[in-house]
Amino acid sequence: ARRDPNQPEFLQAVKEVMTSLWPFIEKNPKYASYAVLERLVEPERVIQFRVSWVDDAGNTQVNRAFRIQHNNAIGPYKGGMRFHPSVNLSILKFLAFEQTFKNSLTTLPMGGGKGGSDFDPKGKSDAEVMRFCQALMGELYRHIGPNTDVPAGDIGVGAREVGFMTGYMKKYSNDTGSVFTGKGITFGGSLVRPEATGYGTVYFAQEMLAHKGDSLTGKTVLISGSGNVAQYACEKATQLGAKVITLSDSEGTIHIPEGIDATKLAAIMELKNVQRGRLSAFAAANGHAFEAGQRPWHIKADLALPCATQNELNEDDAKALLANGIICVSEGANMPSTLEAVEAFLHAGIMFAPGKASNAGGVATSGLEMSQNAIRLSWTREEVDAKLHAIMKDIHQNCVKYGTQADGSVNYVDGANIAGFVKVAEAMIAQGVY
Numbered sequence: 001a002r003r004d005p006n007q008p009e010f011l012q013a014v015k016e017v018m019t020s021l022w023p024f025i026e027k028n029p030k031y032a033s034y035a036v037l038e039r040l041v042e043p044e045r046v047i048q049f050r051v052s053w054v055d056d057a058g059n060t061q062v063n064r065a066f067r068i069q070h071n072n073a074i075g076p077y078k079g080g081m082r083f084h085p086s087v088n089l090s091i092l093k094f095l096a097f098e099q100t101f102k103n104s105l106t107t108l109p110m111g112g113g114k115g116g117s118d119f120d121p122k123g124k125s126d127a128e129v130m131r132f133c134q135a136l137m138g139e140l141y142r143h144i145g146p147n148t149d150v151p152a153g154d155i156g157v158g159a160r161e162v163g164f165m166t167g168y169m170k171k172y173s174n175d176t177g178s179v180f181t182g183k184g185i186t187f188g189g190s191l192v193r194p195e196a197t198g199y200g201t202v203y204f205a206q207e208m209l210a211h212k213g214d215s216l217t218g219k220t221v222l223i224s225g226s227g228n229v230a231q232y233a234c235e236k237a238t239q240l241g242a243k244v245i246t247l248s249d250s251e252g253t254i255h256i257p258e259g260i261d262a263t264k265l266a267a268i269m270e271l272k273n274v275q276r277g278r279l280s281a282f283a284a285a286n287g288h289a290f291e292a293g294q295r296p297w298h299i300k301a302d303l304a305l306p307c308a309t310q311n312e313l314n315e316d317d318a319k320a321l322l323a324n325g326i327i328c329v330s331e332g333a334n335m336p337s338t339l340e341a342v343e344a345f346l347h348a349g350i351m352f353a354p355g356k357a358s359n360a361g362g363v364a365t366s367g368l369e370m371s372q373n374a375i376r377l378s379w380t381r382e383e384v385d386a387k388l389h390a391i392m393k394d395i396h397q398n399c400v401k402y403g404t405q406a407d408g409s410v411n412y413v414d415g416a417n418i419a420g421f422v423k424v425a426e427a428m429i430a431q432g433v434y
Ligand code: NDP
Pocket: 153, 154, 155, 156, 157, 197, 225, 226, 227, 228, 229, 230, 248, 249, 250, 251, 307, 308, 309, 310, 312, 332, 333, 334, 359, 360, 362, 363
């Protein structure tokens, strides 16, 4: 806090992890050797740079971009790029810190990183987005590489943006080595990568329920967001027999009590991904309720999957969910629940999965994309999905191993933080101080 007084999101993420780690390290002091904790809260490298580009009207625009190379103890820095006006050093440092633990949990050899820009892709033409991505790569290309740092997508960065950045990476480096994941299928992308984060979030919820002898069949589900993660969480939850009754965006929540079935979801995906339209327009055109300015959390349901952004579910929202009988929360977004909301869920004893465990399917499948690129082969959809499913089960098991309490209940926050930490800490200690 003394070093980073103006970085609330970063301090929030560190506090949450340290709350789990402190009692564990007191019992296992070897994990404090070589100042592992002190080193873990300091990114290995932070790169900040200017991105200047020319818009369609001929005006010069200036944005700020970053890459946080947080920790490479277990593999190359790995984590997405975010394009959103809210992007700043605090948000990217929190994401890179979380990513380090998450990537460790995947069982794959990937370190932690994150990056992005305050560029807002909303309302920009394809040509503007391309020129921005190319201008950004003019600097970023010298800092990344298949064995150094492998970025991917995140909020505001989907297949289109990854494609444009990959093109310029090849041009600048004269090398076709795979430097981004989340690529298109025609140039090295993996099947199931677009679906992986949302699917994984639901697989994790399925594991938590199964651990208590329950299942998704017949459950009602609230989902926030309507982007990449939310869409595929909706698809998988529906396939597994649940009924998803909400999606949302930054303008409000669409509430469809009869459920968002495959047909409705296909229409929403076309609207969001191809037309880049708004949920409110979809609701108006199809006679669905749209609650402007509202998040979904006041609506009664069995499960909640927050899949939009950080701090989108606060203490009051948690209390409203609990009062309505929520049994399980599986985070698709990164840190969507505030510290107070997490505390409320843990206190109530419901199943609560932190994003670093439940949304790790995305980066895990990025790891599988790297493996396929390295062996120059592509696995089938079934093979990748089976590997993703197995990884989510492994992560769940690891959380159970480190998070089971004296009364037999599982604290998934402690479980994920400790399991993620142990591997990174062992690797850091074995490699000495560097
Ligand atoms: P997208 O850009 O595809 O979608 C983001 C969704 O969240 C949109 O519906 C957007 O609404 C909404 N949203 C974004 N910012 C805000 C805000 N400040 N307030 C309210 N709504 C907001 O991003 P993703 O689906 O890829 O990412 C969603 C979350 O999942 C993020 O936390 C991300 O870090 C996390 N995540 C993503 C992974 C991935 O593989 N993509 C992997 C692991 C985690 P609108 O359209 O109105 O902006």
